[in-house]
Amino acid sequence: MMMPPAEALAFALTRLHDLPALSARLGTPLEAGDIAAILEEAARFAEERIAPGRVEADRTGCALENGVVRTPPGYAALLEEWRAAGWQGVAAPEAHGGQGLPHAMLTSVFELATSADMSFALMPMLTAGAIELLVHHASEDQAARLLPPLVSAAWNGTMCLTEPQAGSDLSSIRTRAVPDGAGGYRISGQKIYITWGENDLAENTLHFVLARLPDAPAGSRGISLFACPKVLPDGRRNALRCGGIERKPGIHACPTCTMIFEEAEGELVGEPHRGLAAMFSMMNAARLAVGVEGVGQCARATLLAEAYAADRVQGGRPIAEYPDVARMLSEMRAVTHAARLLSLDAAVCIDRARAGEAGAEGRLALLTPIVKAWCTERGVEVASLGIQVHGGAGYVEDSGAAQLWRDARIAPIYEGTNGIQAMDLLVRKLPRALPEFLALVEEAGASDPALRGPAEALARAARHLAAASPEEAGAAAAPFLDAAGWVLGGGWLARAAAIEPALAADGAFFLRRLLPRAGARLEEALAGEMAPA
Amino acid sequence: MMMPPAEALAFALTRLHDLPALSARLGTPLEAGDIAAILEEAARFAEERIAPGRVEADRTGCALENGVVRTPPGYAALLEEWRAAGWQGVAAPEAHGGQGLPHAMLTSVFELATSADMSFALMPMLTAGAIELLVHHASEDQAARLLPPLVSAAWNGTMCLTEPQAGSDLSSIRTRAVPDGAGGYRISGQKIYITWGENDLAENTLHFVLARLPDAPAGSRGISLFACPKVLPDGRRNALRCGGIERKPGIHACPTCTMIFEEAEGELVGEPHRGLAAMFSMMNAARLAVGVEGVGQCARATLLAEAYAADRVQGGRPIAEYPDVARMLSEMRAVTHAARLLSLDAAVCIDRARAGEAGAEGRLALLTPIVKAWCTERGVEVASLGIQVHGGAGYVEDSGAAQLWRDARIAPIYEGTNGIQAMDLLVRKLPRALPEFLALVEEAGASDPALRGPAEALARAARHLAAASPEEAGAAAAPFLDAAGWVLGGGWLARAAAIEPALAADGAFFLRRLLPRAGARLEEALAGEMAPA
Missing domain, CATH: 2.40.110.20 (Butyryl-CoA Dehydrogenase, subunit A; domain 2)
Incomplete structure (x- = not known):
């Protein structure tokens, strides 16, 4: 069974990243125990308060009546609970009512909230973006007036x-x-x-x-x-x-x-x-947040599918024991872990940049489009595998599996389509930051012998494509980004599996079975310009 | 732009297959012109009578009222037109009111009908299955009583x-x-x-x-x-x-x-x-029909996306001219063609078997699970690309793109999940028919130099896996089937592109950009048993 999301997040933030040390440098010291406790509490809130209403809220939907949008019945009380629990202000400045915790904590809370109900979580997610925008671009007077009601989630x-x-x-x-x-x-x-x-x-x-x-x-x-x-x-x-x-x-x-x-x-x-520039300065955080929506959908789909497969008996045994179902569940677990670790790398970069760490800003700029596009593609794919594990029941809404897949499909479009992300990575950023990208790839390649070959192939493709014509780069962008996601996500999962035995099977599955997809996408990326249709 | 489906079907049935000669051997001679004319008429019916109601019918849906299922308003008149036009009986015996045409013609008609409205087309598709069942298993008395009202689509x-x-x-x-x-x-x-x-x-x-x-x-x-x-x-x-x-x-x-x-x-x-055996004798036809549903969804998604991309202007030019959009459209076209050609190979086998051709039955048995699983996976994938081409508009139901994706998702589950198909191919059929499978693969490998390597890799994997343990075969089945689909579909598209210049660009795109996916899936298939989770 999959490591519970809160535990996996705490593991990543304390054993793969040193968030305790980083948070201390940021002046809001968190010990490993604090991190685990906050995430446990966020997971409890997500499971007990948000998740139970997800299927019913989807069924009810929204309606526009005389200019007012009527939302599902349970949402008003849920928003009150969200406000009272203070989750909106996790990473907001203390001066404006927030808790001033690292951005990586906010990212983790949002993975858990999205995983419980994406429709609901989108409201606080966009409010968090608005807070980010005001923190960086508002006048002092504006910040004093507008931040507190957003930080409290009143607005x-x-x-x-x-x-x-x-x-x-x-x-x-x-x-x-x-x-x-x-x-x-x-x-x-x-x-x-x-x-x-x-x-x-x-x-x-x-x-x-x-x-x-x-x-x-x-x-x-x-x-x-x-x-x-x-x-x-x-x-x-x-x-x-x-x-x-x-x-x-x-x-x-x-x-x-x-x-x-x-x-x-x-x-x-x-x-x-200068509005577009201001909007784009918060866009990075928003794009990362959308990538994390993909992670949340992966996690929920995996939990649902595991529970169904353990419970559903055919031919005298739970379907989880059939090799093809086991294959799907393993893929779901492995991809979920890799996507989560990839997104946390970017989230931690936001904190590292705030702490003044050299290179963190540049790393974040490269990771953001990869997290946004790769994690949201995986969200749809893993949710689709989740339907498949359920068989016929997966196509019936009662199971909740189809909803995840339907909900997840917006994320590859939101905040700049994944095609825009791919162009951002390959056409805009790679030519200016090739050495930084190669360093990222080398880091992944060093994490496991199985990654050396794919990482070298990715590095070769990057060197070639950073100097390619706009036509060639445009046609290569999407498969190139996808390959980068498989390699960098695989690198993180390999590092995690190396120190945490509970992740070893998922790591091995990813490296042996899924990583070859990177090679296929690189061949595609290197096929040259598009022939005229 | 994509070759219109009716034209592509007629091309395949007359220039890649010799349906005129085959139909003559079956005693229902059809000339190339007849085939094209029937398919043109079926396409006209699908476009003008079925397709216009698709989005509205989806919006209305069905309701159960006092034991009666109320269907969308337009469907009663549509079924009348379908009956009057005689499409239900295309391949049914003339003795029972049908037209006795080759099965490949029925398959083609159903691709066009499904492409116009899958919900509606499912009714005649299942009725066709019932006809098939009675033709093979009913007593003479039963056939005389039960076939005519099914063949006329009254029942x-x-x-x-x-x-x-x-x-x-x-x-x-x-x-x-x-x-x-x-x-x-x-x-x-x-x-x-x-x-x-x-x-x-x-x-x-x-x-x-x-x-x-x-x-x-x-x-x-x-x-x-x-x-x-x-x-x-x-x-x-x-x-x-x-x-x-x-x-x-x-x-x-x-x-x-x-x-x-x-x-x-x-x-x-x-x-x-002996009911299960009787049901399974018709299951092959039903599985092929479900695969064809995937083709129909591919085709409609591609047509919609092409129209939108030609129309939608951003930055002063139609988005179809942007390389990443062009890439998606090319993938949609190439996959649609390959899936269609693969499904027609199987459909023609039904007719060849009926004409007593040696090997046709065995070929059909191998192709059926591949068509069912590969074409339905592609249906979902291509429909998802179609949403992506539309950007934000793709996630709004008015575009019709999202409906295709939602509708297409049932097909990988219907009539034996795709996991069942993969086991059927690798565990049940391959060990008994390895030489026949290798011959199929060799045929694909010979169709273009780009296919030689992938075909050889597929053949090697087949030889290994045909003798593998049940655990290894079970874990390998799904990626193995998928690889087979890419190679065999690619083989057909290469042969088509070689004789039809209008398909050359799609063929080249498939071989250079998509075919590497076969290699990645084979690596996955050869990774051995699943590690315990």
Whole structure:
């Protein structure tokens, strides 16, 4: 059976990473016992408070009634419990009501929460992104006003980027912001795919909106960032509303809203025309968070499948004992562990960078697109294996297995599609940071003899592709990123298996059975430009 | 853009296979022009009559009301049109109202119908299975009574196999059949996952039910097959009813029923205690049909994604021109073609076997599990790529892309899970038919220099695994089957590309970029027994 997620997270943060030492350097010392205790408590909260409502919340879904999004019945009480337990502020500054713990702790808490109910967890996840944004880009006055209600989870935060004509290409955003003459702005435009954009849960919703000022230059350098609350400080409703919610294959309990701004009052966050840069500075954290959603879905799918396979008897024995079912369960476990360790490497880098460690920022920049894309692909795949382990019951919603698969499918699209992540890694970052990437790969290659060959092949491909034409690099990006995920994830799992006997079987399974996929994807990446279709 | 499916099917049946000559040998001569014309007409029917209602039917779904399953509004008229057009009887005996055309034509028609709406197409697909069953196992009297209404699609047929405790292991079936003293039987028991088991569309529903006679030995040798109509010849309702329908992630417009038999009147089909063998003789056709569902989903996903990518502009040009989107579209096209050609190889074998061709039966037996499992895995994968091409719009149901993915996910489970297929290939069939399998692989290896290496690796693995221990074979089965699919599908696509310039780019893409996956799966298959978890 799989090592319980909280235990696996604590193992990684104390025995693979030295979070106790790192947290001490950050001025918020945590001992190994503290880390384990916090994660145990987060797991208890996730299992006992969040998870039990997951299937019912999916079945109920959301509805838009007279401009208000009605959410599933249990969510109001659940959000109250989440607030009371203080999970929202785990990594937020103590000055604004948070606990100031390392980012890696927040990442771990969110893996556990997402694993319990992705629809619900998306609200605090986006609020955490809003907190991150304000911490880095708000004025002192803004921080004092806006952070405390977000940190306490009284308010939720949203990111209003996409417009119907501007998806992956944000430079074509049309939403306008006009100064109101009193230091504020009036925002007008339509934003789509706004997660938790409108809801009947939070006291207030703070929208972070990308828009153009009247004097803005065209393109991505003319976009500014504004904060627009649903309810204004004097209690009036702001001139913004939900125009509709999407019908989606999954995350039914999480409203995906069209938001309409009709001269809504807003305030500028950061410098004029620098909104995209501000948004992108928090994007790294958001992308990492989405990767962690993939990990959470992997973990839940594995737990469900293990329980079913142990229980379901065919031909006189539990199906877990049949070799093909055992194969699927082993793949699920091994991939879950590798994805978790890969995502924690990135999460710890955020803390290491904050502690001023050389190289941490650069490592984070390289890992972020890999974590986002590789872990979310694996989330869908492992959830699909989970359905398969259940057989016919897997395609019946009562099992809960299909929901994980439906929910997980959004993650490869969120926060920059996985294709965008692959281009970010191979076209934008690799040419500037080839030595840093090669060092990462070498580290993985050194972790086990089985990894030496694949790591060398990955390094060779990186050297070649860092200098390739845009056409060749574009066609190579996705399989290259995928190969990097298998090698780097495998490297972490090998290191873990080497010191923790409970992970030895999963490590061996990964290296012998799954790692060859890296080679196949590298062959694909090195096949050259696309022939004309 | 992808070659239109009807054109690709006609190309395969006339230029890769000689269906005109084969059909002449079968006594129902079809010229190349006839084949193309029938497929054009089937495509027109699928596009103009079936496909337009797909998204709405999914949205409406089915409901059980007072024992009657209410199906989407458009389906009654659609079934009338399907009947009037005579598609149900394409391959059925002329003596019973069919057209007696080759099975490959029926397979092609079902690819097109499934591609238009899988939920709807499942009803005629199962009816076709019932026809097949009666053709091979019914008495003359039974055939005369029961075949005509099935061939005309006035009735629909179901397969009642699974029970709550008997899924992959049918030997533990408990449903009982007691002779009524007048040559008939009374059937009692509960069957689950009965596709189209109850509905408000067909005049009558004929259930084929596996059950045990009072004197039946235990295990799979004591199971008999019975035909139980919903409405008896004298107009009375039979003592069987729908106890519930399942809530599923996809095929919402197709009711998946629990059927309760309470001393229902039935007649024996075939010999007593030989029901499982009779059911399995039709299972090959059904498994092939499910594989073809995967092909249909691939084709529709590709058409939708191509249209969206040509239309959607970002950064001043259609997204189809971005290399990573082009990569996804190419993969979708290449896999669709390969899966179609692989499934047609098996379909043509059915006709070749009927024409008495040596080796056709054995080839079909080897190809069936590969088509079932490989094509259905690809169906889910290609549908998922289709979502990804759409970006955020792919996760919104309006696009129709997510529905394909949700619908396609049942196919790896239906008619024996893909794990069962893999065991059937590697454990049951390969040891008895190794030379025949090696000949198939050699044929693929000879089709292009790029295939020689992978084919040799597959042959080596087959020789090793045909003599492996049950534990090693069990753990190797799924990746081995998958590798076989990549090699054999690649072989067909290479042969097609060699004679049809319109397929050259897809062929090259497959061989250079996708074929390495075969090697990775073979490494996995050869990794030995599973370590204890």
